[in-house]
Amino acid sequence: MAFTQFVVNGLLIGAIFAGVAVGFALIWGVVDIINLAHGDMVMLGGYTSYWALSLITGNAEGSPLLFLATIPAAIAVLYVVGYVLQRTLVSRVIGTDIFLTLLVTFGISIAIQQLAIQAWSANPRSIQVGFADPSINAAGLVIPKMKLVAFVGALVLTAALYLFLQKTRTGRAIRAVSQNPEAAALVGIDVEHTRAVTFGISSAIAGGVGAFIATILNIQPQMGLIYTLKSFVIVVFGGVGSIPGALAGGLLLGTVEELTAGFVSSQWTLAVSFTLLIVLLVVKPNGLFGQEAER
Known part of the structure; x- marks a missing residue:
């Protein structure tokens, strides 16, 4: 029963990891950079929801419906942040040395963290969502309702x-730019605008998930790094640019970490995760859903 409880907990938290990682995978696959500031979009999304709920209720407490009403605000704000960052900074280093792109996105991450500390202090905060009964008990398992809401979200x-990405005109343009930017430009797609939209969407998804994270964990300005690292591991697990792969990788990572924390120690979760990453790279270098590169 303990094993089953850990697996359920892992799947609940793994879906949240996956939600963060899909945006990371999108940027890596379309813009072809590793965005070290991605985790900070999660942090900003959590704070946006926190302050939006505080504006509505006077504090960061409210009903599930009031909290859910703040999600569109987090998504919209982070879309604008991502779009502007790509247009003003990231676009200048696309196609250059990979070290330069890492340096720029790392610099953006540090700047966002410091601005957040100056604006909101380093004190941890969280959103309190009221439930008459905070958990569901079924078949001997305990499922926190807010974790279930975050899982579904x-x-x-x-x-x-x-x-x-599959059904809309903009989504097809994003996929075209991902596959061949030069050919996409020849058929009339504005590549730079599409990349900026992609960056905005990636940040918006991270911000939306960050709002859910704020209801189950504390948020603070320097929380982004761990989500960037986890996103990197998940994307490599699933295959670069694969949304289903990121989902599978997130669920896998969450389950492995919960089992490790439950049966060994929480101090070993990162070590076990990166060991699993190394083993997967040896066995299947392109990830679970990655495609072989064309020669």
Whole structure:
């Protein structure tokens, strides 16, 4: 029963990891950079929801419906932040040395963290969502309701992104730029605008998931790094640019970490995760859903 409880907990938190990682995968696949500031979009999304709920209720406490009403605000604000960052800074280093792109996105991450500390202090904060009964007890398992809401929310955001990429004109343009930017430009696609939109969407998804994270964990300005690292591991697990791969990788990572924390120690979770990453790279270098590179 303990094993089953850990697996359930892992799947619940794994979907949240996956929701963060799909945006990271999108940027890596389309813009071809590793965005070290991605985790900070999660942090900003959590704070946006926190302050929006505080504006509505006078404090960061409210009903589930009031909290859910703040999600569109987090998504919209982070879309604008991502779009502006790509247009003003990231676009200048696309196609240059990979070290330069890492340096620029790392610099953006540090700047965002410091601005957040100056604006909101380093004190941890969280959103309190009221439930008459905070958990569900079924078949001997305990499922926190807010974790279940966050699980569903992360899956909805992931599914919405996948459908957007598959079914909309903008989504097809993003996929075209990902596959061949030069050919996309020849058929009339504005590559720079599409890349900026992609960056905005990636940040928006991270911000939406960050709002859910603020209800189950404390948020603070320097929380972004761990989500960037986890996103990197998940994307490599699933295959660069693969949304289904990011979902599978997130669920896998969450389950592995919960089992490790439950049966060994929480201090070993990162070590076990990166060991699993190394083993996967040896066995299947392109990830679970990655495609072989054309020669």
